[in-house]
Amino acid sequence: xxxxxxxxxxxxxxxxxxxxxxxxxxxxxxxxxxxxxxxxxxxxxxxxxxxxxxxxxxxxxxxxxxxxxxxxxxxxxxxxxxxxxxxxxxxxxxxxxxxxxxxxxxxxxxxxxxxxxxxxxxxxxxxxxxxxxxxxxxxxxxxxxxxxxxxxxxxxxxxxxxxxxxxxxxxxxxxxxxxxxxxxxxxxxxxxxxxxxxxxxxxxxxxxxxxxxxxxxxxxxxxxxxxxxxxxxxxxxxxxxxxxxxxxxxxxxxxxxxxxxxxxxxxxxxxxxxxxxxxxxxxxxxxxxxxxxxxxxxxxxxxxxxxxxxxxxxxxxxxxxxxxxxxxxxxxxxxxxxxxxxxxxxxxxxxxxxxxxxxxxxxxxxxxxxxxxxxxxxxxxxxxxxxxxxxxxxxxxxxxxxxxxxxxxxxxxxxxxxxxx
Numbered sequence: 001x002x003x004x005x006x007x008x009x010x011x012x013x014x015x016x017x018x019x020x021x022x023x024x025x026x027x028x029x030x031x032x033x034x035x036x037x038x039x040x041x042x043x044x045x046x047x048x049x050x051x052x053x054x055x056x057x058x059x060x061x062x063x064x065x066x067x068x069x070x071x072x073x074x075x076x077x078x079x080x081x082x083x084x085x086x087x088x089x090x091x092x093x094x095x096x097x098x099x100x101x102x103x104x105x106x107x108x109x110x111x112x113x114x115x116x117x118x119x120x121x122x123x124x125x126x127x128x129x130x131x132x133x134x135x136x137x138x139x140x141x142x143x144x145x146x147x148x149x150x151x152x153x154x155x156x157x158x159x160x161x162x163x164x165x166x167x168x169x170x171x172x173x174x175x176x177x178x179x180x181x182x183x184x185x186x187x188x189x190x191x192x193x194x195x196x197x198x199x200x201x202x203x204x205x206x207x208x209x210x211x212x213x214x215x216x217x218x219x220x221x222x223x224x225x226x227x228x229x230x231x232x233x234x235x236x237x238x239x240x241x242x243x244x245x246x247x248x249x250x251x252x253x254x255x256x257x258x259x260x261x262x263x264x265x266x267x268x269x270x271x272x273x274x275x276x277x278x279x280x281x282x283x284x285x286x287x288x289x290x291x292x293x294x295x296x297x298x299x300x301x302x303x304x305x306x307x308x309x310x311x312x313x314x315x316x317x318x319x320x321x322x323x324x325x326x327x328x329x330x331x332x333x334x335x336x337x338x339x340x341x342x343x344x345x346x347x348x349x350x351x352x353x354x355x356x357x358x359x360x361x362x363x364x365x366x367x368x369x370x371x372x373x374x375x376x377x378x379x380x381x382x383x384x385x386x387x388x389x390x391x392x393x394x395x396x397x398x399x400x401x402x403x404x405x406x407x408x409x410x411x412x413x414x415x416x417x418x419x420x421x
Contacts, residue, residue, distance in 0.1 A: 034319070034326035037406070043315060047403040054382045054408045058401035059202060059230065059355055062256045064308070071307040072258045075300035091299060098305050102263060105309050106249075107238030114264050114289035115302055119229030120148055122248030122264035125292035126225050127152040129274035130194060130246075135161035138191040143168045143391040144201035146227055153196050165189045168391035171342075175209055175350050182213045186220055195224045199231035199242070203387040204344040204395060205328075205355030207235065211243040223273070229253060229262075234324055234353040236317040245270045254320075257308040258301035264292055320402065324354030327400040330409035331416070332356055340420040344395055357387055357395040360420055364393025372396050372419065380415040382408075 046065040049055065064072065079086055095115075103110045116122040127149065133139070139157045141150055143166070157164045167185050170177065186192055195217050200207045214224045226244040231237070233254025239247070244267075251261035266274055266288050276285050277293040284290030312320070335341045340361040345352035363369060369386035373396050376382045388394045398412060 034322040035406075040323060040402070040405075044403040044405070046311070047401075049403055052381075053377070054380075054404075054411055056398045056400060056404065056408060056412060057383050057385045058404075059253070059385075059397060059399035061259055062233075062253045062401065063403075064256055064258060065311045068256055068258070068304060068307045068311055072300055072304040075303040079299045079303075087299065094303060098302055101306050101309055105313070106232070106263075106265070107240060108265060109268060112239075112265055112268055112288060114287070114292065115297075115305075116248075116262040116264050116292050117260045117294055117297070118252065118262035119227060119248040119250040120146075120262075121292055121294065122262050123149050123225065123227055123229075124152055125264055125277060126246045126248060126266075126274055127156050127196075129277070129291050130156060130223070130225070131275045132223065132273050133157075133160035133162050133193055136163075136191065137193045138163040138165050138189060139194045139196070140165040140167065140185065140189065140192045141196040142166070142198070143389060144203050144206060145196050145198045146202055146229070147389060149196055149198075149227055153194075156194070162193075163191065165192055169206065169208075171344065171392050172346055173206060173351065174346065175348055178208050178351075179212050179216065183216055186217060186222060193222055195222050196227065197224050197244070198227040200228075200234065200353060200355060202230055202355075203390050203397070204357045205352055205397070205399075206345050207231065207351050207353055209350065211241060214243045230355065231353070233312060233317070234321065234355070236321045239265060246274065251305065251308065255308050255312050258298070258304050260298045260301050261305060261308075264288060266291065315402070321353060323402065324400060325349060325352065327404055327406065327409050328352065328354050328356050328398075330406050331398065331413040334410075334413040335416050335420075338417060338420050341416050344390075355397065355399045357390075357397040358416065359393060359395040366394045369394040369396050375419055376412075376415055380411065380418075382412055382415055 047063060048066055049063055099110055099115065103113055139153050139162055141153045154164055170181060197208065197210050197213060199210050210226055217224050224244045226242055226247045228242060228247050229250040230253060232249050247265040249263040249265065251257040251263060252259045271288065274291045276290040279293040280290040332343045335343060342359045343356055344358060345356040360372060363372065366386065366388045373384045373386045376384055384396050384398055386394055387397045
């Protein structure tokens, strides 16, 4: 049976006291939106963060809200105190309850998911375990995919005696243009049977129309593995909105869980197409959990997932998505008119969330973009990060969080006018 967010909230309500997010939501007037600063100031109060820098580099991981961090510390103390007595007597039942809440939030079935230490571990398990490739076939990935996943696709191809097809996503992109781009790429390379798709690129922030591309690829007999590390929690969607049979999710980025939490998804009926991890115990061979093997986990991090989900749902997935886009647009719109600044994700709301990278005219090397990020920090007190691997050249990534303010975004726009002059 598929769960709903209402089911999850009913289950989570008994676990936690009213959070900062719930209190802020209760005070929110009807129709409050992404620019309701009174509401978002209340949400921001739940974050204990460094105040002496404008941090617009929140894509590494998502800082925990205070209720989540407090619950995590409580769980650390509990696990440390109860030791193996907890692990051997209580853990399995409590883990199952957490898994049920994750499935409810994602709109999946419990047997379709397992908890991992992050999207990387989930995706490594999917790519390494994919067993349908035959010698002479091919795999495909793009320049905007995550570097470790690119390496895994290369490894998978070599192990399966397959070719590798590398494509470069065009700049600028449009929704229909991206679907047509992948359609042509697959038509031109009929031997491709496995396609890696990144829902939101960690390099530029481009959000691709993954459901449409997955459906198109499936019609050509091509399986897709989707990297959703940066999308769930930054955008508002469920498993069916992705449409893919194999997905890796992150929970410590945009869901706001403790570091070291992610999720692997394998649609019911497709489990046999991902081989078990060689180290997985016999009792996990017929489950999604058997497709990865972590060993001893951070029990406290997993026990804290309900608190992170509660905060996420109290704020509201749609409200979060709108706020991230709003903070992004506040700096992107003013710089669109600057001849020497190129904001790399399109303004079509279907193709971006909060992350957007920029490139200054003629500045395409890693060294040049590292220098730009350094100048933003040294001269304007704005922390960003440079990204490499984009076919058109390196760039600087900007990633707002819920604790950021409109003033932070406008400060970046002002700084870019100065550095591009």
